[in-house]
Amino acid sequence: MIAQDRGLVLRVIPLRETSVIASLLCRTHGKVRLVARGVRAPRSRAGASLESGNEVEVVFDLRSGRDLGNLREAVLVRPWVGGLDRLEPMAVAWAAIEILERVLPDGAPEDGLLDASWCYFAALHSTSDRAGALLLFYAFELQLLERLGHFPALASCRICGNEPVGGGVIDPQDGSLACKDCGGSRRGLRLEPEVLRLLLQMQSTPWEVAMVATSPETRRQAGRVLHQLLSYHLEKYRGPLALGLLKKVDNEKDISGADSEVE
Numbered sequence: 723m724i725a726q727d728r729g730l731v732l733r734v735i736p737l738r739e740t741s742v743i744a745s746l747l748c749r750t751h752g753k754v755r756l757v758a759r760g761v762r763a764p765r766s767r768a769g770a771s772l773e774s775g776n777e778v779e780v781v782f783d784l785r786s787g788r789d790l791g792n793l794r795e796a797v798l799v800r801p802w803v804g805g806l807d808r809l810e811p812m813a814v815a816w817a818a819i820e821i822l823e824r825v826l827p828d829g830a831p832e833d834g835l836l837d838a839s840w841c842y843f844a845a846l847h848s849t850s851d852r853a854g855a856l857l858l859f860y861a862f863e864l865q866l867l868e869r870l871g872h873f874p875a876l877a878s879c880r881i882c883g884n885e886p887v888g889g890g891v892i893d894p895q896d897g898s899l900a901c902k903d904c905g906g907s908r909r910g911l912r913l914e915p916e917v918l919r920l921l922l923q924m925q926s927t928p929w930e931v932a933m934v935a936t937s938p939e940t941r942r943q944a945g946r947v948l949h950q951l952l953s954y955h956l957e958k959y960r961g962p963l964a965l966g967l968l969k970k971v972d973n974e975k976d977i978s979g980a981d982s983e984v985e
Contacts, residue, residue: 724783727751728799730839731776732823736762744772744793745823746780747839752831756782758793768796774819775803777840789828802843809967811846814859816964818842821866825956838865845929852968854932856941857920861928863948864921872955873897876913876922879904889915892947894954911947916940921947 729748737743740762745755761769771778781795803819806812822835842862849855867874879886879901880893886901891910893900899913913921917940924931924944952959 723785724781724794725751726779726781728777728779729754730802730819730822730836731772731774731778732819733774734772740766742772743790744796746778747822747826747832747836748780749832749836751784753826753828754782754784754791755789755828756780756791756793758796761793761796768793771796771798773801773804775815775843776801802840806846808850810852810855811849811858813964813967814855814862815843815846817859817962818862820962820964821863821952821959824958824960825866825870825952833869835866835869838862838869841929845932849932851932853936853938853941856945856968857924857931857934857936858929860941860944860948861924861931863952864924865928867897867948867951867955868925870956872951874921874925874951875899876918876925881905886913886918887915889913889918892951894951897951911950913947914940914943917943917947920944 727748727750729746731744731746733745735743737757741757741759742761743755744758747753758768758772760766761772777799779797779799780793782791782793784791803812803815806815818839842858845858846855849858874892874897876899878884879890880898881900881904884901886899888902890899890901891905891912893910920934920936920940921944923934949961
């Protein structure tokens with residue numbers, strides 16, 4: 723079956739001297755892995771298109787019962803990550819791609835993740851500071867949770883139904899929240915009021931969250947909560963290696979001995 727689709731290049735692995743195996747998240751066919759023969763040859767026109775973080779139009783064939791398809795053509799639409807010119811947005815862009823590659827099995831449906839990715843990358847292109855880049859990354863992680871069916875219900879207390887203005891405790895299993903008065907002694911992930919407000923902002927307007935004024939501690943706590951939720955629900959999730967770039971910068975700067983805010 724020959725197919726045409728648009729998608730995001732997640733990972734490219736060299737295969738022999740001139741070929742690669744490309745992992746893509748595609749609009750219609752979900753996550754696919756394709757053998758691209760000869761793309762590393764000097765005269766190949768498709769090689770430059772197959773870089774992680776690129777949006778591409780592809781033509782390929784998939785055969786029933788086989789893990790790998792064959793790439794016939796790849797045309798670059800936009801180099802989302804390659805167009806970033808600062809370390810912070812570039813690191814968190816790679817981190818999102820790394821997560822998608824790891825947690826989505828081959829054949830997994832797209833489930834709206836491409837549109838979320840395009841919006842995320844576009845927002846990163848408009849963000850110049852570190853805090854904004856991290857907030858957008860956490861908003862992407864929250865979008866990932868929601869689009870994979872693990873929607874955290876943060877707007878009201880599951881017990882009394884009131885707005886949890888004083889913070890609360892979130893149950894990692896079903897994502898429901900108990901307000902401070904109803905769930906003060908319950909086990910779960912405790913959310914301080916500032917962290918809860920930030921997460922609610924990420925749910926309502928995720929790609930505008932970079933403009934929200936937050937403290938490093940609030941960002942750190944939000945990142946920790948999201949990391950724990952993702953680890954609970956997604957077996958293959960772990961903290962992305964790409965964020966190690968930012969932690970390395972933190973260590974080199976050694977700002978008053980403060981801990982890195984990157985989770």
